[in-house]
Amino acid sequence: MSQSSKAGKKSGKKNIKTRLMHMGSDPDNYHGFVNTPLFRGSTILYPTLDAFLSRSQKYTYGRRGTPTFSALESAITELEGGHHTALTSSGLSACSVSLLAIVKSGGHVLITDSVYQPVRSFSERILKRLGVEVTYYDPHIGSGISDLIQDNTQLIYTESPGSQTFEVQDLPAICEVAKTRDVPVLTDNTWASPLYYNPLKLGADVVIHAGTKYFSGHSDANLGSITTTEAYSKVIRQTHGDLGQCPGPEDVTLCLRGIRTLSVRLERHQESALEMANWLAERPEVSSVIHPAREDHPDHELWKRDFTGSSGLFSILLKVTSDKALGAMLDDLELFGMGASWGGYESLVIPFDVTAYRTATTWKAEGRALRFHIGLEDTDDLKDDLDKGFARLASAG
Numbered sequence: 001m002s003q004s005s006k007a008g009k010k011s012g013k014k015n016i017k018t019r020l021m022h023m024g025s026d027p028d029n030y031h032g033f034v035n036t037p038l039f040r041g042s043t044i045l046y047p048t049l050d051a052f053l054s055r056s057q058k059y060t061y062g063r064r065g066t067p068t069f070s071a072l073e074s075a076i077t078e079l080e081g082g083h084h085t086a087l088t089s090s091g092l093s094a095c096s097v098s099l100l101a102i103v104k105s106g107g108h109v110l111i112t113d114s115v116y117q118p119v120r121s122f123s124e125r126i127l128k129r130l131g132v133e134v135t136y137y138d139p140h141i142g143s144g145i146s147d148l149i150q151d152n153t154q155l156i157y158t159e160s161p162g163s164q165t166f167e168v169q170d171l172p173a174i175c176e177v178a179k180t181r182d183v184p185v186l187t188d189n190t191w192a193s194p195l196y197y198n199p200l201k202l203g204a205d206v207v208i209h210a211g212t213k214y215f216s217g218h219s220d221a222n223l224g225s226i227t228t229t230e231a232y233s234k235v236i237r238q239t240h241g242d243l244g245q246c247p248g249p250e251d252v253t254l255c256l257r258g259i260r261t262l263s264v265r266l267e268r269h270q271e272s273a274l275e276m277a278n279w280l281a282e283r284p285e286v287s288s289v290i291h292p293a294r295e296d297h298p299d300h301e302l303w304k305r306d307f308t309g310s311s312g313l314f315s316i317l318l319k320v321t322s323d324k325a326l327g328a329m330l331d332d333l334e335l336f337g338m339g340a341s342w343g344g345y346e347s348l349v350i351p352f353d354v355t356a357y358r359t360a361t362t363w364k365a366e367g368r369a370l371r372f373h374i375g376l377e378d379t380d381d382l383k384d385d386l387d388k389g390f391a392r393l394a395s396a397g
């Protein structure tokens with residue numbers, strides 16, 4: 001059976017959970033081995049002068065791709081329903097390559113105020129140095145984005161829900177306006193993954209992932225991906241190449257392994273995080289829970305309209321304000337680690353404060369904000385750990 005007919009048979013109209021098992025795979029080409037081998041390599045040989053001069057073979061230079069890269073690229077392209085995927089060395093480099101691919105000196109970009117903070121640093125330091133004007137907008141702006149689009153606006157950057165604070169954006173409304181003004185829309189889809197949110201179907205042009213998070217899923221890889229529609233594939237591909245971007249081959253393999261279990265992991269992350277969020281909401285120490293899948297979230301209806309699920313990441317506000325009490329609670333947690341890069345199997349908690357860098361909106365938080373990532377542990381054990389933490393908090397406060 002030819003490669004294409006077999007791939008066609010396996011993609012078909014089957015459920016995405018089924019297709020996830022085979023996306024990017026090609027056992028026929030690897031002696032029946034289920035997984036695409038980890039190709040390492042810088043030098044790729046050409047059989048003839050003619051092949052070298054025409055660069056006619058599929059793989060030409062290690063940095064530009066290997067069969068291992070191709071397997072992950074095609075899997076992510078299929079997951080997002082895009083035309084092409086480029087892999088980068090980190091989630092942040094996927095954000096910066098996407099921005100650099102589209103901006104030109106003298107241009108203007110619109111970035112959500114709830115953006116992943118290092119993207120703001122990149123924009124402040126690099127984009128501005130290149131003569132690009134940056135405007136941050138209220139994540140709730142929706143079709144009101146129209147008023148902020150200038151003649152020189154080159155892109156609209158979205159992230160939904162927003163980092164740390166979980167504002168859900170009205171992506172279809174933003175994309176509808178953007179289309180009429182011929183401005184591309186970029187979306188960071190790391191939180192929901194393509195299993196629960198499909199920005200390209202909602203009108204976006206470029207979708208970014210920190211593959212470091214749920215794709216790899218085990219806190220052991222750094223990788224980014226940029227998936228585009230056909231219209232933006234050329235410019236992304238070129239800039240990605242010009243910047244010499246490539247992930248490490250082992251990280252690509254770890255991501256390929258990770259995506260096979262994405263649906264089961266996410267189902268558990270979703271279920272446990274909701275259970276923990278609901279439990280936390282009942283605690284007297286907690287003033288509010290910020291989770292888009294809860295009915296008390298201000299953007300819950302929007303989330304319900306556009307997303308088919310939620311993940312393991314949400315925030316809460318604690319009534320306590322002192323570092324001493326918070327330290328007493330967090331320092332001795334047994335199961336919750338204090339670390340920022342989420343999406344692995346383990347539970348995490350970190351304090352955060354976005355007030356210092358928000359510019360278009362004011363983040364109003366009474367008390368201390370904590371961001372949780374709920375891992376794959378048993379939820380009774382997680383509650384027990386937090387219960388003891390709250391007891392320490394009370395006696396220190």
Ligand SMILES: *Cc1c(COP(=O)(O)O)cnc(C)c1O
Nearest residue numbers: 090091092116188190210212223
């Ligand atoms: C973590 C994260 C990134 C950056 O990913 P790295 O691989 O750590 O560089 C980008 N966007 C979002 C939303 C993230 O959570």
